[in-house]
Amino acid sequence: MNWVNAIAQGILLGGLYALFACGLSLLFGVVRVVNLAHGDFAVLAAYLALVVITTTHVPALLTFVIVAPLFAMFGYGVQRLIIQRSLEVSPLTTLLVTFGLSVVIQNLLLVTASADSHSFDLGSLISASFRLTPELSIGYVPLMIFVTAVVVLTGLQLFLSRTAMGRAIRASADDQEASSIAGVNTRHVFGIAAAIAFATVALAGLALGSSSSFDPSAGPARLIFAFEAVIIGGVGSLWGTLVGGIILGVAQAVGAQIDPSGGVLAGHLVFLAVLALRPQGLIRARFAV
């Protein structure tokens, strides 16, 4: 029964990782940018939500209505003004630029918000759960995060495969020059992709603040897990990212079940195994489904 519990909690944890990895996967798959500031943007979103909560007294869980659109606009701006320019210089430059952004965000937060850790006050919801068996309880907050991850990733996958903008994004990802010739404004399309990615980053930040706590330096640790989820699942597939996140979560939970000090390590080992044996990832699909 303990194993069932470990796997169930691992799947829920995987939802959090997948939500975190979603924006990274999209930016990497479409714009070909490894966004090293990904975790820091999520933390920035959590702080933004904190400001929204304290100024407007909106319940913490509803802040996404404000924070996600704001972050989408922010993402479009960052893409067009910073990332696109560095992309046109060389791929290495984008790595340096996003690394720089990471340092800048962390230190700006340190200066403006101090390094105290914060967490969203969800009242009694945070401890609420429903019990399937005496040994297996499912918390509402982890479940909500998992459902959000599935909805977001499924929705995005459908958006990419079914809509005109989705086609434009896939076309630009496949061949930038050819799609430009066909009349697609690839810069605008990349901006839209970044906007979507940043909106999901905002959701990830909210999930972080709800399930745990955050401080200005909490980002990079999250980036590692997000990155592993993307690689395990396979670059360029949002389904893969969902699967990758869940595999990583289950690996950590099962690892911790075997030995409490082995949880994080087990996740890394699975990641290494995938990288060595199947570097293209478990699910090999371009954005074209």
Next chain:
Amino acid sequence: MADQGLSFERRVSRREVLKTIGGGALMLGSADLLAACGEIKGSSTTSSGTIVIGYVSPQTGALAGFASGDNYVLNQVRGTSVYKNGFKLGSKTYDVKIVVRDTQSSPDRASQVARELILTDKADLVLTSSTPETTNPVADACEANGIPCVSTIVPWEAWFFARGGKPGTSFNFTTMFFFGMQQFGECFIPMWDRMSTNKVIAFTYPNDADGNAFRDSKTGLEFYSAQAGYHNVDGGAYTDGTTDYSSMIANFKSKGATLFTNAPIPPDFNTMWKQAAQAGFKPKLATVAKVLLFPADTVAIGDLVNNVATDAWWTPYHPYTSTLTGQTCKQFADSFESSTGKQWVQSIGSVHSLFEIAHKAFTAVDDPHNHTAVATQLKTMNYTGISGPLDFTKGPMPGIAIQKPVGVQWKKGTKFPYSMVVVDNSANKNVPVNGDLAPTNP
């Protein structure tokens, strides 16, 4: 990079100038100091006529709760007559400069700022507080450079053994006051005894200096717990920063644990305690260490803090007075609350005591810049101040003074959302009990 270049230049210029005209360089040095501690004093003394006291604590970062009262205490200490007018050593009066540094909760930075205090600021004494991550690198830097140092708010085992201390021998320059595993036992076990339980207790200790000190089967809390007839369930040496505790919690539930104790870093407790609540792990009594020591921690975790017990080594209810201001603990806490508008925190007593000790040590020597003489005073100190009696000669190891913590619980307050109430004084009968021990989960 620019910083390193600058400090290198500064060192070189000081060295060269010292050879030629000492005075000018010393003026430069003290100007640096004045800028560093953010106060301008119109004194014309040279640095040899000034005693420099460094203070290192985690004012920002994951451990910031520990240092939340520091600013108030430091301002108050700077305002006391002995610190304002200078220490009198024989016929000579020395100005006192207090230089404050923040570790940002990082051991690497703690080590770096301690070296800066010693090499750049020429500190005569370094005071440091709050967790091994802060005190150990600072004390190590002081020991290596032969500068006296007093640490506090760190379990003595995590401070002494983790730094390679040899039983029976003191360090040459570094001392500390706080308490250790035996006192945690004397504080927590009577509270466990008062709950009618099956005596099965869940231990949640990470793989770090504190966690391993608590876990130790010969000197840790697990030893004292087993001696008292409790059945220990150790959740295992998890890594700091772990995001999923479900298997550990499931283990506690299947073993039927009804008591809970831990020593995590604060963000991890936040994650773990939420997951425990979701999984339906509801121990009758939780006695936590290292977290929920301060009101700020309770804000981040909300109502899950109700009736969680912890240790308190200083409260407004302790019957002690300051040797610097003559204030009682109650007066001290009241003045803290009225001038900051915040709830009292127990670290203010310890930080205040650091400066009581500094005053005592310096005024007992002839030359404050004689580091060996000051260190000798620190190692043989025996006095009673706002933290109660502190005897550095009679500790478990030489150079360590022991405090006796009392058991407290967080209960809904009137002035503030949650306040700390003394519920068990088995370890220190001088402190009056002002509340009932209630189950964390009835």
